[in-house]
Every structure is written in structure tokens, then in C-alpha cells.
Amino acid sequence: MKARIFLLFFALLSTSCMQHTVVTSGQQTVKSFIINPTNQWNLIPKQFSFAGLPAWTVDGGSLNSLIFISEISHGDTLLPSTNDKKLDTYDKDMLPNEIIEFIESTLLIYTDAKITNRGTLRPIKIGVDQGFEFEFEFVKNDEVPRKAYIAAASKNEMLHLILFQATKIHYYGHLIDDVKNIISSAVIKT
């Protein structure tokens, strides 16, 4: 009986409301990013988002999501470390090519994702900050193939990046222009 009560209590604690909420359109701050989305996005509850990071979706996380990663300092891992996975760490002097290596390694170790096709890696500005964008295709095991777009910049020796992922068929192409629009007017807070 005690065990049951404990389980009930535990269950009550852990079942906080796990629902998606609307991301209202208009300028707003997500972590270190100031961005201006249109009104089609939903905020994914932390329990379901990738690595518990702030993430938005239009059609559901398994079809597409926009993930925000902020203020990665020298020596930090890209994603919250778990005990059993030893992840690569960020170095403030990394050039964009090296940051891609850092991301690719992290994705492989953390989630078994393999990059299957590399798209263009080019310099861009995010607000006033010099950064880069990178497009690639990836897959996890035999799941539905996906495509991703990263926009990142280093500011004050910290890395900030936005990652958009979607199914390669249809959903990536459907939303990438909207995502690039968001990036083109994004600013990283000082």
C-alpha cells in the first residue's frame, strides 16, 4: 500500500501539464535570441523536446522542429550531458568548420544521428554578429530521413545556434523559407 501511495505521489509530481502552447507571433526573446516569428508555431513541452531544449514545431516534433541552443561557453558540451555519454566540448577559438565537427560528433554520440549528405556551409550574419549557416541531411537508424539547417554565431566567446530539422520529404522544403526569414531578422542579445 505504501508503495502505491508513493507511486501516486510521484505520478502527480511528474505529470505537470505536458501540453503544447501557442507561440504568439511578433518579436520575442527565446534564450539569447530576439526573433520575430509568424503565427504558425507551437512551443513543445520540455518533456518532449530534444534534450529538453526550447523548441517550436508547426506540425509536430516528429515532423519538424526549431531548436534553440544558447550561450555555449568554452569547455561546455553542446547538449546537457548525460552520465553515460561523453560529449565533445566547445572551444572559443573554433572556426565554423570546427564547430560543424563539434556538432556532428555530438549528434552521433547523443542520438546516433549520422550526416548522410552535406549541403552548403557559408558565412552569414546573425544581426551584427558574424556567423555561418549549414544545411545537411541526416538519419537515425532506419527512421524517416531528415534534413536540417543550422544558423550559428559566436558572440563574446559563446556559441549560439538555432537548429531546424524536418522530414526530408515535404516538411523541410515546406518550412525552410519561413525559418530563413526568422534567422534573417534574428539578433543575439548582448
Place this chain on the structure above:
Amino acid sequence: MNNIKNIFFIFLVAVIASGCATTRSFSSVDSLNQSYTKNISTIAVMPPDVTLSILTAGGALEPQAEWSIAALNNIDSSLVVIDNKRESDFVEYLRPDESDPIYKTIVEHEQLHRAVGQAILFNKLQYPLPTKKNIFDWTLGDGTKAIKDFTGADYALFIHVNDSYSSGGRVVLQLAAALLGVGVNGGQQAGFASLIDLSNGNVVWFNYLQRGVGDLRTETPALITVELLLDSLPD
């Protein structure tokens, strides 16, 4: 087994008590894409993806080929019965040869469909997306045009059934999983059917097999199940 049932019950209470649960009646989605008015003339029935498993006393899920094949056969014969009552025709769809490029296209879209189906279950029925409250615009994209050319049909019917049976009736694992704070294992324990407009890939109709109803293992109940599953399937 009893222990597991008790835990499920407790978690169920917990969810309801937390005030966050919506009532979990998984009936067919009503507010679909109402804007389609085209006449449906031909429907290609994609080979149903059916796996029926038994949940053993030890808690293992054992796929049962006999059940699954019986279910497949029952679905097939049910579809024939239903076809006769309908205006539009079910078209038999034969899987192309592996060397044919359309084979890969079809496999890719079946794979995408599974992901889209799961997204509908997860993001429409269980953890709804507020932006989709009155919209149903899930789609496979217009890559399906190639499938339309190949099959000669206007629409495709996908049926996915992954279901488990235990001796005491169905055990819905997904609810427990959801209550443990993890995502719903919708693909494993759900039955869903969808109708795809092959000219643009849009899901024009979607239904979820309501738990507790029907048994796909034997013919007569299977027919009822399939009829229910395809109940509101547009003529």
C-alpha cells in the same frame, strides 16, 4: 500482471487528478479538411501494415504472425465487402519490383506516412497543437503524384495496425507511458487509417481505431472493426 494493472490504474487517477487530461476518447477526427469536394473515384489500398502481438504474462510483446496474417486477410475481405457498398472503387495495388525507381518512392512515402500518422495521433489527439485546433493539414507532400501515376488511383488508403492483446483484454500501454512523463508509444499500440489524395499528398481523412472495440483476429468482428475504422470514409 496484477501489479502492472494496479500501477496503470493509479497513474490514470493521477492524470485525471492533475487536471491536465482531456478525456481520452479516440474516435475519428471530425474536423478534417472539409474543403475537399472532389469525387473520389478510385482508391489504391496500400498493403496494410499490421502487427498483432500478444502481451504475455511476463509482460513481453510477442508478434503473432498467425494473428497478423489473419488480420490482414480479414481486412482484405472486409475491404471487399465495403468496396461493394461504396460508390468509389478500391483498386488493387501491386508492389513494384525493387529495381523500379518507384519502389523507393513508395517505401519512402510509406515511411513518411508512419511518421505523419504518429504525429496526428500524438499532436492532434493526445497532445494537441493549439495552432491546429480547427485545421487539419497534415500531408505527405506532392511527391505522391508519382504514386498516383503508378497505381492509376486518385487516392491511397493506408492502414496501420499495431495492437496487442492480453488474456484479459486489451492493455493500453500508451496511457501508462504517457503518465510516466514520456512520449506516447503511439506507433506500437495504435490502429489508424488514412486516406491520401495522391494529387497533393494531403491526408483528407484519418481515423484511429478505438480501443476496446473489435477483434481483428476473426472474420465477423474484424468486419465490424474495419467498418468502424473506415466508417466515415468518404464515398
Place this chain on the structure above:
Amino acid sequence: MLVIPSASYSFERLTPEFGSNYAPNLAKTEAGLWMEFSDHENQLKNSPVRINDIDLDGYLKEVLCKLALEYCEDVRVYVIRNPYFNASMAPNGMMQVHTGFLLRVENEAQLASVLGHEIGHFLKRHSIKSMEDTNTKSSFFAFLSLGVVGAVASGNMNADFGRSTLDLSNLILTGSIFSYSRDNEREADKYGIQLLNDAKLDINAAKEIWVNLIEEKKAASEDITAGSYFYATHPDPGERINNLESHAIALNRTSQTSIIKNKETYWEKISPILPIALKDELNLRQFEQTEYLFKKLLNNNVSLGLIHFYLGELYRLKEIEEEEHLIKEHYNKATEYEDYPAEVHRSLGLIDYKARNYPEAKGHFNKYLNMKPDAHDKEMIEFYINTGA
């Protein structure tokens, strides 16, 4: 239970549990697994993680058929892009070999010893039997639930829960090298070496794989992560090696054994997957393990330009001051070989750029772009060239 062989042990041959061209009786568990895996197989065949090299597939099938003989048509091999050392066999005859496995095999005889081991599991229907065993079933369910929790905790980039649970449970369902009972492992080892010998390949190869893995594990003492199935699930290899040695001795007494390894053939056929396999291995950031492995690969005398490049990459990423000289040492060595990768110059360029040696950096970046005019990062490299002071 198999008895551990003694000095006067004589080798008794094993036989298959079913005839060739087998299709299981629908009513049984087995048929359910066959069906489940046929669906899985269709997805896998067309997945981007499957490496689709016709020559390599043909070679693997050839080796498989040397071993499996009349069961040749019952088994299909797929090369899967995965950096971990593993090979697995599904109950329906679908075999997967990981690129991480192919990288660690030294010759055809070693390849055949593991394929033979997997065929042994298949012919003795071990995965079916373990599904039917009650102990395995309960833990399977627990594992399945764990899989769901694990999937979220490790943060799937998507909510593809239904299928991903099945993927996680693959380890048990499909019967990898590591997931059977000790008796089944012993039996498969024995069957494998029997098949190896029948195929007239070097029977000492069977134990070599495990000896090598122990060596690698010793070298990698700092790198143990639970993500590596090898470290998490590997049964004690000591006993295994002893048994394989005993089997080899017993076989030697009664039959004509061979020392054929076919090393050159093996490396010729494997070479197309090396670039991707080496990169994935390095991406694990397990430097000690990888260093050991890459150095060992130099001994094969193939793709040396590529391997020296990756050794350079390893030291570049490792960032240990005392080893800094090794970076350029290996890149420079790579350039001595005809087919060295253009990326050598990109990496040298990055190093020079960061050290503010801009003229040298430009030289290397330009060389990279000359060698690879359609590089995906061309615009980025041009940016470095233009912004170097």
C-alpha cells in the same frame, strides 16, 4: 550445456535445426518475428544508413555462401553505417554488419569467423529460443519500457517513439553478437569455427578477433562509455578464446586445416567504406581507442594517404600539446600517397589560420579548393581566404 573442452577433446560436428529454404509455421512465435523483420528489412534496405556498394555486398555474400552453403539463399547481408563493433542476425535471415565491425576485422578469415558465428545462431534458431524463454521475455519488456524512457531522456530529435522503441530493442530481438545466453554463445562459436574450417579458411582467425578486441579495450581504458555496446555487453572473452583454441586444436587433429586469410582481397573490397567508417569512428571522440585502431590500420598497407590524414585529424582534435607535432607529421606523410584526401589542406589551412599564418593558410585553402572545386564548404573557405589579414 556444452562441456569445456579438455586436452583429449574431439570435435563433434553440429547440424542445423531446420532445412534450407525454410519458412516458419505461421502459428509460432517465430513467424511473428520473421514478419516483423521483413517489414524492418524493407525499411533498412532503402535507408540512407545502409551502405549500398554493389561490389562490397557481392563480396560479403560470396563469403557468406562459402560458409552457409545450401543455406546461402536463406541469408542476406547488409552493411550498416554504425561505428560500433557489432554484427547481428535477425530470425528471418537478415544479417547486418556495422562499418565499425568491418574496420576491426583484419582479413577474410576473421570476417568469416564472425559471419559463421552469426550463421550458427541462425541455424540453431537461438533468437527464437530466447524469445520463448520466460526469463528473456520479462526482461525484454522491461527493456522495451526502458527504451521508451531512454529515448526521451537521450532526447530524440523527433517524437518517433513507436519505431524508435523497436530500434532500441533490436539489440535483443535481432540477436547481436552480445545478447545471447552463454550456452548459445558457445554453441555459435563452435558452429562458426566448424563452418570456417569447412570453407577452408584459417581457423586461428576465430580467436584473433577477440584477442584484438581485448587489446583495443586495454588501449582504450580511458574511453569507456556505456554507449559502446561492446563495453556494456561483452561477455568475458578469456573463456571464449580458450574454447576457440581448443576447437582449433581438435579440428587440426582430424581434418586438413588451412591458413588462408585472404587479407589483400578483404582490404580491396572494404576500401570504399573506409572514408566514412574512419570519420564516424573519430566522431565518437574516444581518442585512445581510435588512435590504437588507426595505427593498426596502417599495417594493412592500403589507403595510407587516407589513414595518415585521419591520424592527423585525431591529433588535431585531441589538442594535446606534447602531440602537436604529430598533427603535421601525419598530414605531410599523407601527401606522399597518390590518392590523399584534399581535406589535408583544409585542415592545415585551419591550423595556420588560427595561428595567424595567413599566407600559409591561404596557400593551403587554395590547394584544397583546387583539388575539390565542388567542395560543399567552398564559400566558407573563400571567406577565410578573404578575411585573413
